[in-house]
Amino acid sequence: MMSPNPGTKYRAFPPVALATRTWPDKVITRPPIWMSTDLRDGNQSLIEPMNVQRKLRLFHQLVRIGFKEIEVAFPSASQTDFDFVRRLIDEDRIPDDVTIEVLTQSREDLIHRTMESLQGARRAIVHLYNPVAPVFRRVVFGKTREEVKEIALFGTRLIRQLADARPDTEWRFQYSPEAFSMTELDYAKEVCDAVVQAWGATREQPMILNLPSTVECTTPNVYADQIEWMHRHLAQREAIILSVHPHNDRGTAVASAELAVMAGADRVEGCLFGNGERTGNVDLVTLALNLYTQGVHPGLDFSDIDAVRQCAEACNQLPVHPRHPYAGDLVFTAFSGSHQDAIRKGFARQKAGAIWEVPYLPIDPADLGRNYDAVIRVNSQSGKGGVTFLLENECGLSLPRRLQIEFSRVVQQATDATGKEADARHIRTLFEREYLDHRMPYAYNGHAVTSSASDGMTRLEIDVDHQGRRITRHGLGNGPIDAFVDALGLNIRVMDYHEHAIGSGADAKAACYVELRVDGGPTLFGVGIAGNILTASFKALLSGVNRHLLAVAQEVQRAEAVPA
């Protein structure tokens, strides 16, 4: 049960005294060094860790995306992880410009096994960690500050010694004071300075110092302050590649990473789609594409985001949420009417090569290999914009504005009745049923222009079915439509008329929309599609007449059904 007074159980994280902080004014203008830990931190968080096959598949996907540093295993943890590192090296699967990284605790046997796994590697990063925060010192280790610092120094010296004994590999060293963000800053600095010195890092041969928010426990601005404080106070900053490793316990890992980069971090560790322990490591896809939408190329290639997502889902055996930024199934989909309207107008105005300005879409789906098909989907929350967009895209029909309004009511009735989404095919069917399929009471069979005489009048013979009976009639008018109306012998007033071609070449068709009023009733539309514009316009007239007569018949039925 939730406590009515959480202050007795939980305490607020204290802010950092850093009055002269500079990060709020910084702008990220280049990408950080990315490090994927999908195959280590991501893997250790899975219900079933990846086998070698799945790890290989994900490794090659990470290489394709463009990661140059990949933490591939915790080799002393399991035979699978050890064997995986061996396969990468023995089968020469690591591209020249990619460096693999492995993680170890600061324990003698584990360090020996870790170094053994890397035998023969061209280049490798050995990553040592130990927890340094007060709760770990007290609860997990029962050690003093000095003793915990000594754990870090022991591992650093041993790795230095083993690395020096294997000069054929180009070694790099990384140290993480685990749970950094929960640690007193002066103590974190003391441990880190000691490790940097013990390793012998220099400007020419820097080491990676990784400051994790192992469990995210502050607002992102506090993490940024902690990073800036370290950035400014570390004794040998020039000998350090400053790295961050945010987790997402408060749901703000992406913000933490972004602010940390503004605060001085050079490097970010995380996983694709935010996989990782508990609520995940920071999501590298979101981080990278956030940069991209600011006009900064992240140096990672997500131009086939669906393939990356499918690979991650298959390897992790975990789904990516449909609303996941940039990658989820629904993130480029608008259901609601005003959004659809704005997106449709945005697409219509967007010019190739111009700055992207489609409302509600922060990125062009095409940049990620997504198409526009699913951008607009229609349910009962949708308006004319979405319906119009789908008809345009699916059938090449550009409805005049008032017809858009008329037909969107038809779609809304249908979606309200079912409570379900109407896909493009369903909308097309509704449109055909409403405007194109009526053959009662009138159906078009043919026409002939008998003369277009010198008096400027059109004479027309029409061949139509009326109530299933074939009839021929003649009409005279100041144009074909006028003559057709005359031949029908009905009281029809044509209020508006639109036409356009559908497609091009031999298969091109004509679409015609007429807005009319029959017998002084309400205005309504008729639509005709045919191989030529004249036939399309006659069909459109009959469509409108049939719709009017059907509405009248339904009205009569309704009136008769009401008990007296």
Ligand SMILES: CC(=O)SCCNC(=O)CCNC(=O)[C@H](O)C(C)(C)COP(=O)(O)OP(=O)(O)OC[C@H]1O[C@@H](n2cnc3c(N)ncnc32)[C@H](O)[C@@H]1OP(=O)(O)O
């Ligand atoms: C935040 C992170 O993601 S850190 C990475 C965490 N990832 C993993 O742990 C996954 C792989 N790990 C494993 O499979 C196991 O931990 C192994 C195989 C490496 C080691 O297993 P075990 O030997 O059974 O030890 P276990 O993991 O339980 O470690 C506990 C012991 O190590 C000590 N320890 C924990 N971390 C460290 C460290 N970084 N350096 C030195 N000692 C450590 C603990 O204090 C404890 O000591 P104690 O037994 O004297 O009380």
Ligand SMILES: CC(C)C(=O)C(=O)O
């Ligand atoms: C090993 C370290 C970097 C880690 O994964 C963490 O602290 O979250």
Ligand SMILES: [Mg+2]
């Ligand atoms: Mg982690």
